[in-house]
Amino acid sequence: MSDLTMRPATADDLADIVALLADDPLGAARESPGDLAPYRAAFAAVAADPQQHLVVAERAGRTVGTLQLTVVPGLSRQGASRALVEAVRVHGDERGSGLGSELIGWAVAEARRLGCRLVQLTSDASRTDAHRFYERLGFTASHVGFKLTL
Template sequence: MSNLEIRGATTEDIPAIVAMLADDPLGARRESPDDLAPYLAAFERITSDGGQRLVVAVRDGRTVGTLQLTVIPGLSRQGATRSIIEAVRIHADERGGGLGTQLIEWAVDESRREGCVLVQLTSDATRTDAHRFYERLGFEASHVGFKLAL
């Protein structure tokens, strides 16, 4: 994985991030790469929140991966801080080459630096390949998730 940099996302990265979010059957139904306005507004909210890390993986000047890490202080587990990994995406040309592992390892290391005692993530029930990937990295399926669309 030569020439790879994992860094905080910038406004200029938003089109590439949105394209990766839209590049699968689930994302194709819920993302709108032709209208970046809501994503740019969300990016401003993310960057103004100190508990958020939106990062990109860049290789040779090209954005090839992304994830969002949220650090959450809490009362449970004796006042433990935890993190949540969201929106992990790898460009189609880079899948299967270890980049996803590097991004997740970055997120786990960053969580440790932030004093987190637990790293959590969710994955859509239909993403069985992703489930196997996370299990290979040591994550355990431990909860049942619920959502309420508003």
């Protein structure tokens, strides 16, 4: 994928990122790409936090993917930092192209570069195709996750 560019997201990318987040059945039910107001403050907070790495993937000047990598310092595992991968999205017409593997490969390499000793992610229980994808990349479904909506 030599024509792919990974770069930090900017405020100018916000509409494209939110459109990617909304481009599946789960995202369509919870995202509002027509109203960017609630996303602007969130983007500013992410951009201001040095532990957050929100990136976009571009091909031919077009945003085709995104993910957020969060570095979490911790005491467990002998004081190891871990990287949390969130909001991995690939544009609909790029699915199956290898772009998802490129995005995750970037996240793992960046986590190593940042000194993390573990990369973890969650995936909605209904996303069985995504689960198979992550397992093919070497991730293990080792834990059960819980969420509480506030």
